[in-house]
Amino acid sequence: MRLRSLFVGLQTLIGVLIAALLIQVLLVQWQQVTRSDEGLQSLRQFKLLLVSAEMASRERGPANGVLGDQVPADPGKQERLKQARARADAALAQVQQALTGQPKVSTPVRQAAAQLERARKAVDALAALPPAKRDAVALHAAVGEMFKVIDHLEPVALQLADLTVQAYPELADDITAARHAADLRELAGRLGSQFTPAITARRVFTPAERLDIERLRGRIDELGKLIELRTRFIETHATSIAAAQTMQADYFGDAARFIDEQVATGSRDGAFTVDTAQFAARYVPRMDAIVSLRNTLLADAEQSAVEKYEGARRQFALLAAGGLLTLLLLAGTVWLINSRVVSPLLSVTNVISALTRGEWPPVLNVGSGFHEVAELQRSTDVLRQMSLDRQQLEQERQQLIEQLRDQSNTDFLTGLPNRRGFYALAEHHLISRLRDPVPLALAMFDLDHFKQINDQHGHDTGDAVLQGVAEVCSKLCRRGDVVARYGGEEFLVLMRQCSLEDAREQAQRLRQGISGLAFTGTDGKPLRPVTASFGVTVLADDDTDVQAALARADAALYGAKRAGRDCVMTMVP
Ligand SMILES: Nc1nc2c(ncn2[C@@H]2O[C@H](COP(=O)(O)OP(=O)(O)OP(=O)(O)O)[C@@H](O)[C@H]2O)c(=O)[nH]1
Known part of the structure; x- marks a missing residue:
């Protein structure tokens, strides 16, 4: 009861x-x-x-x-x-x-x-x-x-x-x-x-x-x-x-x-x-x-x-x-006990119950009871406050973890997913493909003679070039495709619902987009056009990860470099 x-x-x-x-x-x-x-x-x-x-x-x-x-x-x-x-x-x-x-x-x-x-x-x-x-x-x-x-x-x-x-x-x-x-x-x-x-x-x-x-x-x-x-x-x-x-x-x-x-x-x-x-x-x-x-x-x-x-x-x-006085006294006593003992005790109970259930505890009206009850209310309110602080800290910790996770998956220079981020997103696509089988294509590209830009115009100019390339590629790719910085001046593009031919054409568009970019050097003079070499492949139906596709794209890219750069090479699984 x-x-x-x-x-x-x-x-x-x-x-x-x-x-x-x-x-x-x-x-x-x-x-x-x-x-x-x-x-x-x-x-x-x-x-x-x-x-x-x-x-x-x-x-x-x-x-x-x-x-x-x-x-x-x-x-x-x-x-x-x-x-x-x-x-x-x-x-x-x-x-x-x-x-x-x-x-x-x-x-x-x-x-x-x-x-x-x-x-x-x-x-x-x-x-x-x-x-x-x-x-x-x-x-x-x-x-x-x-x-x-x-x-x-x-x-x-x-x-x-x-x-x-x-x-x-x-x-x-x-x-x-x-x-x-x-x-x-x-x-x-x-x-x-x-x-x-x-x-x-x-x-x-x-x-x-x-x-x-x-x-x-x-x-x-x-x-x-x-x-x-x-x-x-x-x-x-x-x-x-x-x-x-x-x-x-x-x-x-x-x-x-x-x-x-x-x-x-x-x-x-x-x-x-x-x-x-x-x-x-x-x-x-x-x-x-x-x-x-x-x-x-x-x-x-x-x-x-x-x-x-x-x-x-x-x-x-x-x-x-x-x-009449007795009845009034009784009514007064009932009111007093109810308002100064029963109600405060119930509110304390509500707070403690919420705390034990891990829920947000209700506000406690401290000081409404008799001395001992008020003491209990104060102690409970301290517990409540501690619990609120703990929950807030926990929330902040979770936010921090999220933030760190984002940061660890993102390239700080271009804002694109980094290698780690790419793997996570690629895995997500591969899992989705289990339910909804769609063809996936992968393009890997590398800026040509990028070292020379660094050497001639400094790292800041090199960074600006990397940011410009990332921006134009993100713009040219469809929503849902993944553009990532694989490392250094090397990038990856994972394309959904894309055959090898479509991927090759997309790679051509990206290549043209990159070469169309205009950069200014530290000396105020325009840089010679930046070009990139592309290696393109598609994922095999039984691929459970992107490693094999990465190896083929890398091999095709190597081929494009040997073929004189600023071109697209493909490789079938
Ligand atoms: N500015 C800048 N340079 C970078 C960054 N990451 C890698 N690099 C530079 O990119 C250059 C890559 O040079 P290489 O591997 O020799 O390639 P390359 O000069 O592009 O020559 P090919 O790939 O053969 O065309 C190195 O000088 C790296 O220091 C970066 O984040 N910023």
């Missing part, structure tokens, strides 16, 4: 794993935030619900006042009832609005509101009768209708309390104690209502009233103990503990003693020393401590819930930021 693929694959895998883990953690944390938010909403709804139950409960006091009065009732009492009803309506409307979209809990609240309307009608109908016609049973029935309102609200309170505790288990004591306090306020109110008929008629309790009063007092005591137990464990909120102590002193101390006195009077002779208004003025304010405890417990619980909710949100934000 290639290094880059491995690297990219591994990094992708790690990135995906980290991202998956991060998403999982964020999801869990977000659920915590959502749960805390929902719990907080439930707690606030719970609070509103308890307030609305309290308001509905409080309405019974002024209702009792009107029911115990003349017809028409005292305007002050009627006004108090009106205000109490308005407060109850407002509280119920508020809780109904808060519960919108939650049919499970909003329906019972709606039913409670409807029940309250029914109870009010019953109260109003009874209050319209003369006092003599308002018997105990009718009064009980009217007040009972009002109690039913609370019966509708109680399960909702329980449900909202449960939802709150599910989100905030640590607030279980606060919430339960608050619920107990609300129940206590309700029962305390009901207890007070139990005295109204007896006090109004200044009579002893009926057995049913006595039973209800005792039952209520028993439940009230029980709730008092439960509240004490719950609040004992609430250590974080000193305000709640203080409110609980105040409630114990106010209600279970002062109010309980007052109730004891009234119970004793109602059980003994019914000679109450207070009327209903005085009873209410003495008793009702003591219940405020219960409401205060409930409110304090809920306020403390809400404060804790808000803190926890904010904490969950903060933690989520921290986790999200941390996760």
Whole structure:
């Protein structure tokens, strides 16, 4: 596997794993935030619900006042009832609005509101009768209708309390104690209502009233103990503990003693020393401590819930930021390792591979990696540079060899192939003849009395004559024919596709061309015409080299010299 693929694959895998883990953690944390938010909403709804139950409960006091009065009732009492009803309506409307979209809990609240309307009608109908016609049973029935309102609200309170505790288990004591306090306020109110008929008629309790009063007092005591137990464990909120102590002193101390006195009077002779208004003025304010405890417990619980909710949100934000930072760091690390380690290593590998294959190595970007990698790049670049130098030297050496070979095959004076060059070219022609059999002819010529030119006009003039002869012969010969200087003033012409007769004629043309040349001596006077003697032959079909043909041409040349020079002699194989 290639290094880059491995690297990219591994990094992708790690990135995906980290991202998956991060998403999982964020999801869990977000659920915590959502749960805390929902719990907080439930707690606030719970609070509103308890307030609305309290308001509905409080309405019974002024209702009792009107029911115990003349017809028409005292305007002050009627006004108090009106205000109490308005407060109850407002509280119920508020809780109904808060519960919108939650049919499970909003329906019972709606039913409670409807029940309250029914109870009010019953109260109003009874209050319209003369006092003599308002018997105990009718009064009980009217007040009972009002109690039913609370019966509708109680399960909702329980449900909202449960939802709150599910989100905030640590607030279980606060919430339960608050619920107990609300129940206590309700029962305390009901207890007070139990005295109204007896006090109004200044009579002893009926057995049913006595039973209800005792039952209520028993439940009230029980709730008092439960509240004490719950609040004992609430250590974080000193305000709640203080409110609980105040409630114990106010209600279970002062109010309980007052109730004891009234119970004793109602059980003994019914000679109450207070009327209903005085009873209410003495008793009702003591219940405020219960409401205060409930409110304090809920306020403390809400404060804790808000803190926890904010904490969950903060933690989520921290986790999200941390996760994002981790991913960014990972991406940065990947980029850094890729650009500073992997890529430089791959470029070094490419260079070394090219070097080992003997190819031209690619350019290396030195210094793009970390210190150690850059060191490796520098070393590799030195190797690369050395290899380039070596290859350049090798090229130059090859060029030099070529040049030397050319020089060793060429006559430096005339530029014609020398003897060595002639043999090489002749061999090439002979090899070609194996594939393509064509007749080859050979002419050898020698300048006549050349020594005299040297002697009379000097070597430079002799050289100029040799160059002039070489030039005219090259011009007169066809392309592909070989004109060479065999040595001294002796030349060779190898002619392709040429019979002996054709060769002889070509030799004549060359001879005439040479004799037609005009040279000037060192003294500025023209030289006498230069002539040459020619020996011509053809190569035999089975000749594998030019030696035999050279010997015949030489012999024919010798013949031409003996025949008086400046002529052409031929010899057949
Ligand atoms: N200037 C010059 N002279 C050369 C060169 N090579 C050979 N020679 C001269 O050519 C002359 C050849 O003389 P010979 O062999 O006696 O021949 P010749 O004088 O031409 O007489 P024949 O061949 O018998 O006609 C010598 O004097 C050589 O020194 C050269 O490259 N330049």
